[in-house]
Amino acid sequence: MKSLALVILALLICLSLAATTATQEWFKVEDAPWDDGSAVILSWQLSSRRDSLRLQKADSTGVYIDLLNEFSASGSFKESDLVHGTKYRYRLLAYSKDRSDSLALVATAVPAQQWFYMGKLSQLIILLLICAAILFYIISARRGKELFIRRISGLDSMEEAVGRATEKGKPILFIPGISDLGDIQTIAALNILNHLAFRAAEYDTALIVPCRYSMVLSAARETVKEAYLRAGRPDAYREERVFYVTDDQFGFVAGVDGIMVREQPAANFFLGAFWAESLILTETGFGTGAIQTAGTGQPHQIPFFVVSCDYTLIGEELYAASAYLSRDPQQLGSLKGHDFGKLLIIILVLVGVVMEMTQQGWFRQFLIGGY
């Protein structure tokens, strides 16, 4: 009898504890983990009696301003664009259905900077693997290993284009894209310009380089000048042939179109970053009958180039061009590293498909930066 009473008592305690837990309401604010200290995460749990909530943040004068006015019994809210090391105060107001009861909970947090973006762990691993492969192939090439690099007809055509311009006694036009020097596509274009200028100097063919930005102008002049020096033709270098047109996108297009129509270059090269003007430029070039080679990393512009140019460098080929043209074993080795990157991506895509089909969500979560 005594033990039965004890069991009933224990059951009652458990039930009361469970009831307490079910109705326990809380609100907390925590620093968002593994970030640059610019975000906090607000989370809460309310009882079933509640039917509305307001999430507020105190401004510098202590006045609370609404952040969220949407009810959910439990949830979280991430506030971004905060300054690390600053104390932020938040308030949660919740009301019962019959408005007989209300709740106000206050919490504070200080966002802090961490030493690693955990959300970018997958990116770092993939990047390190690709870099390691590139370095491995560079070292292999240095040791004299023969590496097979597939032909890129767009780059092989450079000789043909320069030859044709020389035969016709007409200039070559080179546009290093319409982006500034901060764009890697412009750097890739300048690398190709170096090789082209060298060939042009050897064949004594005029090379015209209109630039959209002053920084690109400065770098392009230096590149062309060095190439002419390397070819032993410093006397043939004409600074005024590498010139600035305008910063304005369509002003630049009008200027270059005018040059194409008036000068009638025998070969046009459009390499670098291009946007809406790509087709206007290449169609004008097509109209003048020039042999045209284009290349860009902008996927949306590639169809325009394919249609209106004789040769097109697609995506990676633009960046590989300088290494391909230089025939330097070290640089060619790095191109082999790109192939490893492609293989890695193919494997990741296939594994991803299998993981999604077997509902292993952690793989996708890891790749997109969840942890």
Add this chain to the structure above:
Amino acid sequence: MKRNLPLVFAFVVGLVVFLSEFIPHNPFGQITETLENWFMIVSSFAILLGQISLVRANVTRVAERSHNWQYYLAGLVSFTLMVAVGLLWGMEQTPGIFGQGEKIAAFISAKPFDYIFEFSYIPLASTMFALLAFYIASAAYRAFIIRNFESNLLMITAVIVILGRTSFATALTGWVPASLKLLHLPELTDFIMQYPNTAAQRAIMISAALGVIGSSLRIILGIERSYLGGGK
């Protein structure tokens, strides 16, 4: 030294920017922003270089009476005019040497700079952009000429997408039963744009990203030096 110093800079800056991408803590977290600000400052000073180049190139051609020198003269006059009116009366809310130019503004309804910009430059730029429509038509005509299997496929796909984007598509395939919904032209267009088109674009983007990694690594390690002038 002249060649090695830029290479050392490229290595150090490249490494620091790489690290800052993964380390949010100070000082790494601020480095990228600081470098971007430096780039903007250097870029601003370089504008002058561009203007000097522009004036020199045009003046030389006009002075030498080279072929089509009139166009270069037009360029010079336009450049000088915009600089002059901008300096004298300013633009938008910014005053010039002669203040806000209220009298002229009352006469032509805007400051001279803004007036020329709005009624000369904008129509000209729009005209250039509008040419795109005609060039797309001429380029599409060449692309759709059936020469082989690929161009045939391209033309069929293009016709489906063009029709699928018009209201005519619904009328054309509205009779197809709901069980064959994918054959409705708008549905088929969405399918083409969402799956084969996106897949192809992503393949190019991934390939370009790999190229960027390789190119950046070559520059950081000093293997790629063409952009500095000279080969190896």
